[in-house]
Amino acid sequence: MSPHVLILGGTTEGRELAAALAALPGVRVTTSLAGRVTRPGALSGDVRVGGFGGAAGLAAWLREQRVDALVDATHPFAEAITANAAQAASATGVPAVVMRRPGWQPGPEDRWHLVPSLAAAADLLPRFGPRVFLTTGRIGLAAFAHLTDRHFVVRSVEPPEPPMPAHTEVLLARGPFTVDDETALLREYLVDVLVTKDSGGAATAAKLTAARGLRLPVVVVRRPSLPEGVTAVPDVPQALARLGFGPS
Template sequence: MTRALVLGGIADASLLAAEIARAGIDAVYSYGGRTRAPADQPLPTRIGGFGGVSGLADYIRRNGITHVIDATHPFAAEISRNAIEACAKTGTPLIALERAPWTRAPGDNWIEVGDVAAAAAALPETPAHVFLAIGRQHIAPFGARPQHAYTLRFVDPPEAPLPFAADVIVSRGPFTLDGELEMMRMRGINWIVARNSGGDGARAKIDAAHRLGLPVIMISRPTLPERLRVESVAEVMQWLGHRTPLGA
């Protein structure tokens, strides 16, 4: 009998949870706990970490988990690596629901970098209005570049003081192209820092930057060990149903 563990994070994880519930598959949805008011899910939900690889492996064993779906954010590398190791230790099938990364289009002005520290270093020395679209856990390196006027956007209000002065927007996506254009024009944004999350829900800021001709410092995804990876909820449901081999 199937009992799935969905490691959630991306918007598609909620779509997957709805499909799993509709199919009557026994499953648990797990949030990492970084969002204080996560969206309601149609599955039994747990919030918080597992305690590393050993804690996740123990959870899989104790709860009779037969399948693990990693639908976390593409930059949540730690939990993804933990899932790979825990599933290997317990012999549990693992699949990753991972949206394709964005690719540079003609006319895009991207500066591609490997991590957040490199993104901060890539900003100009001359003061600029910078939209940091990278989440609150990753802003510390920009404290070394205090000459810029930063705009931040979080799902929850910040609980601790920020490492620099900033205009904070508290809002939950998805965001529209028109809304992003208006926000950037109102705040005089002339640089954008973004992680290459991929998908449609967060893409509007990239399209707005293209429309306005703004430079985007694009942070590449972390490298993960090889694993079974698909890009659609339908493919995950196929995998859970064991109907036909993926790609057939």
Template sequence: MRRVLVLGGTWDARDLAARLDADPAVSVTSSLAGRVRDPVLPVGDVRIGGFGGVDGLAEWLQVNDIDAVVDATHPFAARITANAADATARVDVPLLVLRRREWEPGPGDRWHTVPDLAAAAGAVPALGERVFLTIGRQGVDAFADGSGWFLVRAIDPPDVSMPARSELLLDRGPFSVDDEVSLMRRHRIDVVVTKNSGGALTSAKLEAARRLDIPVVMVSRTPIPVGVASTSDLEVAVRWLTQPHGQRPRIV
């Protein structure tokens, strides 16, 4: 029995857990950080909550005799990814990062790519007064001193400072393009701020912005740690996990 730990509550992580759970030769445990109040749970065994940093994760991997780890967390969960890289290296457990492909600008897009949320907050005033903030609930405080009006969309309410002039919209994707166009028109949005999380689940806002000729401030991802194998292909991840160690496909 091959024991696999899947980190993350993303759709990618749930898809992977379902595939692995169907394999009688694999025992899969999914780990969720517990930051979402009502998460959509994957099939199979689930643990909720942190490990206690690198030391705690390394100990958990050894105690539970884990054979491989897949980091399928949100592309912006940089701290978890770094901890996973350090912990697996310490106890010599293979690690694979499963990351959906980044969004790329197309014809008609008006993207302003920035390295982080602080830079995004600095870019907004020159682009518009009414801001659609779609970065989730974490990091909203980077915009707390903004003078504009903000529509903040998140699954759960932010536990940090909100902009003084703002409206909170609690909602969970997927979203349709028509609904996103209607939402932006209704709130007279001038600029969209988002993270380059990739995937189809929340990409409709980008098509809506393109249709309405609205600029998008796009926050870049933090790079995956050097030397860590990664893929955006679920099938590659499944083969990597289900093949014997010496026969796993090489991933760089």
């Protein structure tokens, strides 16, 4: 029987892994998407959309669909999904791999302020000027909604979910972005401080370079820790090797 690999996707790396696995003879690959983005990019193999109903639901799906390996290639901040995947893999004995792109690292000229959460980022904002460029995604803006004396420029792929700050401009855009474009945006909107999550990867890193060039402070929300006993691989080749489809 062909090996069946389930990818919990939604990232560029998950899409690349699906393509690599689908190209292998005799391998069945299914990518599961949470459904938060209405127009996801094309994916190789089978695709399912929607949640599983927690760890127990995912474990049941792994058994019913005879899944041989599980890959968590979700966003680094998809904490609940990662926890559910670890529990489901443990309950079923299905081998699991977590794939996480490396996080960003500040350079000597960066003015980064590392915080553990969106709420902590909001608490820090009164230290800076009133115009905030917020690139933390469309979910979680409620953490900033009480800051009525700030003007927020919010960028996300799709319209953000309320509640959100009273003074908010929304920019709908999908990366990758260039340093020149990001520099022009920061200047056009008179941004005083950038707030972002440590998503890692090159697609959205240009804003950090632009902020460095303009000497702007950057509030960076740290990634949540992986579940106890879970380690991650940084890229597709290492994920394939961990799954037994490539050199170790």
